[in-house]
Amino acid sequence: MIEIERISRAFGGLQAVREVSFTVETGSITGLIGPNGAGKSTLFNIIAGEIPPNSGRITLEGEDITGLPTHALFHKGLVRTFQIPHEFSRMTVRENLMLVPAAQRGETLLKSWLTWWKVIREDRAILRQADEVLDFLEIGHLRDELAGNLSGGQKKLLDLGRTMMTNAKAVLLDEPGAGVNRTLLGKLAEAIERLNRERGYTFCVIEHDMDLIARLCDPVMVMANGALIASGDMATLRENPEVREAYLGTGASGQAGAA
Template sequence: MIEIDGVSKAFGGLQAVHNVSFTVERGSITGLIGPNGAGKSTLFNIVAGVIPPDEGRIALDGQDITGLPPHQLFHRGLVRTFQIPHEFSRMTVRENLMIVPAGQQGESLLQSWLRWARIVRQDREILRRADEVLDFLEIGHLADELAGNLSGGQKKLLDLGRTMMTDARAVLLDEPGAGVNRTLLGKLAEAIERLNRERGYTFCVIEHDMDLIARLCDPVMVMANGELIASGSMETLRQDERVLEAYLGSGSSGQAGASA
């Protein structure tokens, strides 16, 4: 579904990503792991249209999307979340969901005057959809809470909910487990699995929690020093000397031990 073909990116003399190629298959939950500084976030930013590649090509469903800005990718069904959630802190959880759908007629002053009944119907539909998302994520009890008051894990669930308010086909998840307690992490993982299984969402996940990667992802791609060094199931990668060396060589022996 997402094809990454020969992508490279340098910042001055630093080669952040070098000739990376892999495919995120439709209907998969594909993992992207590697030690700090491996180039994972840079690659995500390229795919998400935040920065252009120096070389290479990105395709979505066979169509070239290289260099398209995030708002255009949003309308094509490719969305991303961030390691640090970007909620509207002074709006309620429900309001954070309701502002997501594009093309709302109430945003136009002229439409507000001329098509009020249609706007009311659209608002009711968006409200229904938002409440459905809240129920799906089991955070309906937080609907009227200010988003800024949520815990880190609750904000990650809200971030996932915002992707559900779009017509997303492919979602880039940037460290969904970061800063999330184990209870909420289990709920978040379950929501991702259900979205994949029941609604056909395709995910690509950057994550440092190897237990979460092992639960969710197959296949898993491994980057180190800007390059793709291995791919396969977590079971296979746990025995791969290249993967172990990449983590151990970066001073991440504890992390490598957890994944091995």
């Protein structure tokens, strides 16, 4: 699905990403882990079109998307969530979802005047889709709640719901577990698994919660000092001395087993 080939990025004299290459296979949930400062977020931002790489190439289903801006990638089916959700706080949960689909007729003044019946029909279809998404995520009871009133975990579910309002081929999840209580984290993990299993969503996930990574992701990529140092399933990576040293620090083998 996504091919990352020898991607590098420097900021002044700091080499944030060093010739990183890996593949996010179609239908997979691929994890990306590493200590703070490893280069994960920079790489994510490059893939998502936030910043361009200095060198290297990214393809989506064989198409070169290197350096394309975020809005262009959205239309190609590559979408992302953020560590800190960006909801429209003074709009309802349902309205937040209804904003997402692109090229709505009601966004054009002339079409609103001349083909108003088509605008109404389209709005009803989008409303039905939004309600289906909310029911899928088991937050239908919040549909008329202002998004700004949601808890951190509920906002993460709303963020996931917005990706479901698109024709996404691949979804980049930036620390979906950050700030989420354990109950809602379980619900969020279940929703990601169901989207992957039942609807064929492909995910790439940055996360610091190793329990969540172990539950969701195979394979898992490990970065340190801007480079990819290991990959595989979590059981294998837990036994990798280089991963223990880079990710958990010296003498942390006991912690690695606990993780």
